[in-house]
Amino acid sequence: MSNFEAFFNYIQEISGKLLSEDDKHLLMAHFKPKKLRKRQYFLQEGDVCKYIGFIVKGSARTFTVDEKGHEHILKLSLENWWLADFESFYLLTPSRFNIEALEDLEVLQSTNAQIEEFLKHIPAFAAMSNVISQNYTIANQKRMQAAMSYTAEERYEDLINNYPQFLKRFPQNMIASYLGLSPETLSRIRKNSFK
Amino acid sequence: MSNFEAFFNYIQEISGKLLSEDDKHLLMAHFKPKKLRKRQYFLQEGDVCKYIGFIVKGSARTFTVDEKGHEHILKLSLENWWLADFESFYLLTPSRFNIEALEDLEVLQSTNAQIEEFLKHIPAFAAMSNVISQNYTIANQKRMQAAMSYTAEERYEDLINNYPQFLKRFPQNMIASYLGLSPETLSRIRKNSFK
DNA sequence: CGATTAACTTGATTTAGGTCAAGACCATGA
DNA sequence: TCATGGTCTTGACCTAAATCAAGTTAATCG
Numbered sequence: 001m002s003n004f005e006a007f008f009n010y011i012q013e014i015s016g017k018l019l020s021e022d023d024k025h026l027l028m029a030h031f032k033p034k035k036l037r038k039r040q041y042f043l044q045e046g047d048v049c050k051y052i053g054f055i056v057k058g059s060a061r062t063f064t065v066d067e068k069g070h071e072h073i074l075k076l077s078l079e080n081w082w083l084a085d086f087e088s089f090y091l092l093t094p095s096r097f098n099i100e101a102l103e104d105l106e107v108l109q110s111t112n113a114q115i116e117e118f119l120k121h122i123p124a125f126a127a128m129s130n131v132i133s134q135n136y137t138i139a140n141q142k143r144m145q146a147a148m149s150y151t152a153e154e155r156y157e158d159l160i161n162n163y164p165q166f167l168k169r170f171p172q173n174m175i176a177s178y179l180g181l182s183p184e185t186l187s188r189i190r191k192n193s194f195k
Numbered sequence: 196m197s198n199f200e201a202f203f204n205y206i207q208e209i210s211g212k213l214l215s216e217d218d219k220h221l222l223m224a225h226f227k228p229k230k231l232r233k234r235q236y237f238l239q240e241g242d243v244c245k246y247i248g249f250i251v252k253g254s255a256r257t258f259t260v261d262e263k264g265h266e267h268i269l270k271l272s273l274e275n276w277w278l279a280d281f282e283s284f285y286l287l288t289p290s291r292f293n294i295e296a297l298e299d300l301e302v303l304q305s306t307n308a309q310i311e312e313f314l315k316h317i318p319a320f321a322a323m324s325n326v327i328s329q330n331y332t333i334a335n336q337k338r339m340q341a342a343m344s345y346t347a348e349e350r351y352e353d354l355i356n357n358y359p360q361f362l363k364r365f366p367q368n369m370i371a372s373y374l375g376l377s378p379e380t381l382s383r384i385r386k387n388s389f390k
Numbered sequence: 391c392g393a394t395t396a397a398c399t400t401g402a403t404t405t406a407g408g409t410c411a412a413g414a415c416c417a418t419g420a
Numbered sequence: 421t422c423a424t425g426g427t428c429t430t431g432a433c434c435t436a437a438a439t440c441a442a443g444t445t446a447a448t449c450g
Binding site for chain 2: 064066070072074085086087090096130133136138140142143144147148149180
Binding site: 171172173183184187188191 | 396397399400
């Protein structure tokens with residue numbers, strides 16, 4: 001199953017450990033492939049985020065809608081990223097977020113209870129989990145700092161440097177929302193930086 | 196050693212597991228008490244964050260200084276919180292942050308290499324680490340959402356609800372900086388909300 | 391293929407919050 | 421004790437970015 005090959009490689013690469021055949025069978029037994037078409041929702045506001053998904057193909061956005069009906073994108077996700085509202089997933093509380101496929105999406109998904117089992121029984125999976133936690137903490141810290149200390153223009157430059165793939169995969173208005181800008185402002189920033 | 200008693204209780208409470216006498220001796224052997232007076236630095240920009248500290252008493256702020264010389268507070272920390280620039284601590288890269296005691300500060304500190312040992316040999320410590328990672332991820336997600344979708348006033352109300360201790364422990368200009376506001380703006384917000 | 395909808399640009403105007411400046415109110419320590 | 425420096429408030433002014441509006445270009449789909 002080629003879906004799972006990519007997934008196994010990812011786990012082994014990030015963790016620096018090998019998966020046994022038993023490990024692989026356990027993962028295949030409890031990660032279910034799921035396909036979503038563009039615009040379909042992986043999670044809707046108010047629902048509990050029962051599943052975490054590993055993105056095999058496609059992209060998604062995690063966003064909120066405020067009282068004025070404005071959308072704010074918190075996260076943009078691509079292949080080999082994990083997809084979930086972690087607050088809702090860990091605590092089993094209703095989510096304040098929506099997660100929507102921006103392109104046709106293929107994920108391997110599993111439940112919180114299952115993840116606990118993987119962590120207990122698959123050393124490579126546990127090691128991967130620790131590395132990812134670290135990476136998340138670091139990325140969050142950086143993003144928070146950017147949001148607080150940088151101007152709109154600096155945040156855009158930062159994105160170009162850190163996530164150049166985003167520019168190819170996501171429409172400009174999504175990027176703007178991710179940066180906390182109106183689409184008009186981002187359009188003007190791009191115009192100015194091209195000279 | 197009463198410093199360590201509070202620390203042990205914290206680990207046991209968060210992890211839901213007990214520490215053996217051996218565990219406690221190992222922790223006491225490799226967490227060093229350290230005192231800083233108000234205004235002293237736990238970490239300076241450009242240095243590698245070699246130590247992680249558990250705050251036994253006092254408070255601190257983590258901040259950057261931008262090109263214009265403006266300070267931005269990223270984190271305010273109190274008793275029973277961990278103190279470090281995690282990016283620098285995990286990756287051993289020079290830090291972009293300063294960490295300064297806002298009150299006389301007592302921490303128990305240890306190194307990255309030692310933490311790895313604790314994680315390997317002390318189950319309660321490893322469990323605590325996982326819980327804290329979860330809590331951090333959730334808190335970061337919330338804070339990012341607040342920064343992106345809320346007005347200055349809403350962010351202040353959010354702080355009152357989530358961290359009421361902050362108002363008693365930190366001067367108003369520090370709170371303002373933590374919220375990404377000028378001190379004048381916070382002063383005006385407070386004035387308006389009292390009627 | 392056209393037709394419809396979504397994405398992007400550009401200009402005019404508004405606004406939330408920042409900056410600058412001055413005064414009031416404090417703690418702290420020699 | 422009062423001087424000194426940090427903290428908070430208030431007012432006048434400024435600016436980065438949002439909003440509103442209209443037109444243009446690019447995708448999508450029957």
